Amino acid sequence: MLLRLPAPCSALILGLALAAPARAQQARPTLRQEVETLKADQQRILAELAEIKALLRERAAAPPPAAGPTPAALQSINVHGEPFRGAAGARVAILEYSDFDCSFCARYATQIYPKLDADYVQTGKVKYFFRDLPLPVHPDAPFKARIARCAAEQGKFWEVHDRLFADQRGLDAAGMAQLSHDLDLNAGALQACVASGRYADGIRLSARSAERLGIMGTPAFVVGTLSPDGQVLTAAKVLVGAPTYEGFRELLDGLLGASPAQAKAMPAKAGSGSTCD
Numbered sequence: 001m002l003l004r005l006p007a008p009c010s011a012l013i014l015g016l017a018l019a020a021p022a023r024a025q026q027a028r029p030t031l032r033q034e035v036e037t038l039k040a041d042q043q044r045i046l047a048e049l050a051e052i053k054a055l056l057r058e059r060a061a062a063p064p065p066a067a068g069p070t071p072a073a074l075q076s077i078n079v080h081g082e083p084f085r086g087a088a089g090a091r092v093a094i095l096e097y098s099d100f101d102c103s104f105c106a107r108y109a110t111q112i113y114p115k116l117d118a119d120y121v122q123t124g125k126v127k128y129f130f131r132d133l134p135l136p137v138h139p140d141a142p143f144k145a146r147i148a149r150c151a152a153e154q155g156k157f158w159e160v161h162d163r164l165f166a167d168q169r170g171l172d173a174a175g176m177a178q179l180s181h182d183l184d185l186n187a188g189a190l191q192a193c194v195a196s197g198r199y200a201d202g203i204r205l206s207a208r209s210a211e212r213l214g215i216m217g218t219p220a221f222v223v224g225t226l227s228p229d230g231q232v233l234t235a236a237k238v239l240v241g242a243p244t245y246e247g248f249r250e251l252l253d254g255l256l257g258a259s260p261a262q263a264k265a266m267p268a269k270a271g272s273g274s275t276c277d
Helices: 007-061 103-121 141-152 157-166 173-182 187-196 200-212 245-257 260-265
Strands: 076-078 092-098 126-132 220-226 232-240
Touching (some): 092 245, 103 126, 103 157, 103 245, 126 141, 126 200, 141 187, 157 173, 220 245
Parallel strands (some): 092 126
Antiparallel strands (some): 092 220, 220 232
16 A cells, blocks of 8 residues: 655655755865865975974084083173272272072172171272172062162162162062161152163163173172273173182282283183072
8 A cells, every 4th residue: 555645745855855966066065175174284284294304303413502601701891880889999890790589699698798898898999889680580589679779869779789688578568668768768769760660671681791791690790800990890700609708808819919911811710609590
């Protein structure tokens, strides 16, 4: 017995059957496009891999890079206009690179530097310069460096320098206010200066000058003699890591007793003290 479908149903089934091939034809270009896209992506990935392999082969075949400047290298450094402690006419100088959050720098600043200051700086024998080298491991160090430089506008750089090394805790708004009160600073002017960021570039330049000397840790010291006009420091030694007071004394006494030619001829050796890096 044959089942008869109503005429409307038969027409619907026939219409679907006839439309199916048309839909399949419409789907084929989309599928073809996807395959072509996958092929293009594959070719791109293979090309990138080939480029990476070529770069790796070039790097493996290239000679090792030339050694960069070492702390022992003799250097001439322009110190014109930089703040200093000591007599303007002193012929021997120390240029310190330091980080206000480095514990070894604080130990030097509180235990060794006061003796150097009393015996060599205050007596007019040695001129003492300070440069910033805030290390990446101490994110608050650039902020403290800006505070010290802004305090210099009020004639209080060294007072803030001594305070920041004596107490290395972080400085919030209350700490800034206390610092200003204790050191008789204009708090509003200090805060405005720090917020302006106007010394940020100078601090970065200071750090880059250390890199050119091969100095990567703090504290570090360039010890040498100054030109007759006091504007150029010629390094006799670059010390990375603070030596003992006795080590400084031996070096400074040698420079103070040497002629300019002898001072320039002194062998430049890097120190081996502990550093933050």
